[in-house]
Amino acid sequence: SAMSKEQRVLQYVQQNASRGDPDSVLAAVDKFGWETEWAMNLGDVKGAILDRFVKETAPQTMLELGTYMGYSAIRIARLLPETAKFMTVEFDQENAAVAREMIEFAGLQNRIIQITSDTADVIPQLKTKYDVETLDMVFIDHWKDVYVRDIKLLETNKLLRKGTVVVADNIIKPGAPEYAEYVRTCGKYDSTFHESRFEYSNDDIDGLEKSVFRG
Ligand SMILES: O=C(NCCO)c1cc(-c2ccc(F)cc2)cc(O)c1O
Numbered sequence: 155s156a157m158s159k160e161q162r163v164l165q166y167v168q169q170n171a172s173r174g175d176p177d178s179v180l181a182a183v184d185k186f187g188w189e190t191e192w193a194m195n196l197g198d199v200k201g202a203i204l205d206r207f208v209k210e211t212a213p214q215t216m217l218e219l220g221t222y223m224g225y226s227a228i229r230i231a232r233l234l235p236e237t238a239k240f241m242t243v244e245f246d247q248e249n250a251a252v253a254r255e256m257i258e259f260a261g262l263q264n265r266i267i268q269i270t271s272d273t274a275d276v277i278p279q280l281k282t283k284y285d286v287e288t289l290d291m292v293f294i295d296h297w298k299d300v301y302v303r304d305i306k307l308l309e310t311n312k313l314l315r316k317g318t319v320v321v322a323d324n325i326i327k328p329g330a331p332e333y334a335e336y337v338r339t340c341g342k343y344d345s346t347f348h349e350s351r352f353e354y355s356n357d358d359i360d361g362l363e364k365s366v367f368r369g
């Protein structure tokens with residue numbers, strides 16, 4: 155059957171980027187997103203903001219909720235030391251399969267633990283099954299209506315500690331209003347909004363919320 159959009163992006167990467175070169179993979183995905191087909195990757199503009207947060211935090215233990223094609227997992231992993239533990243979780247099996255190939259093409263499969271499952275099932279297993287004590291950083295970019303459920307799961311499973319940095323995509327578009335309200339008013343986070351541009355758009359506004367757990 156015909157290729158999915160995600161498979162078309164992967165093929166473009168395999169034919170236009172350099173194997174083992176994460177920056178060339180990111181550049182190819184972004185070129186495709188700007189010039190050929192929009193896709194819901196974090197993208198280059200918001201990606202540069204996340205890069206800064208990752209460099210500032212230098213996490214040894216990192217979790218991403220929502221792998222999609224693996225673009226932000228590659229963005230993050232390329233900035234982590236070999237010693238870091240980085241898990242990314244994706245529910246959709248077809249997208250997870252594309253991500254696995256994208257991550258492998260980038261040469262980062264040894265730096266990323268890819269989990270294909272429901273985040274609600276994975277989060278309670280992180281301490282026991284994935285040997286996590288607490289998380290230094292979290293990037294949330296999956297279904298917008300489960301952001302609040304999952305940050306509360308991180309809290310109740312004692313996975314956050316004083317200073318854990320939680321970054322969330324799509325605060326404006328498509329929007330995560332309940333999440334923004336929660337992190338800004340619950341009293342457990344120092345939260346700041348970083349306005350940016352929606353992926354592969356010159357006009358639409360979007361932004362990242364950065365929330366530091368108070369412990
Ligand atoms: O659902 C999303 N992610 C979880 C699945 O991988 C997601 C959606 C959109 C988006 C889509 C359709 C539209 F019209 C506007 C926004 C954008 C994003 O950055 C996203 O992360």
Ligand SMILES: [Mg+2]
Pocket residue numbers: 194195196295323324
């Ligand atoms: Mg997103």
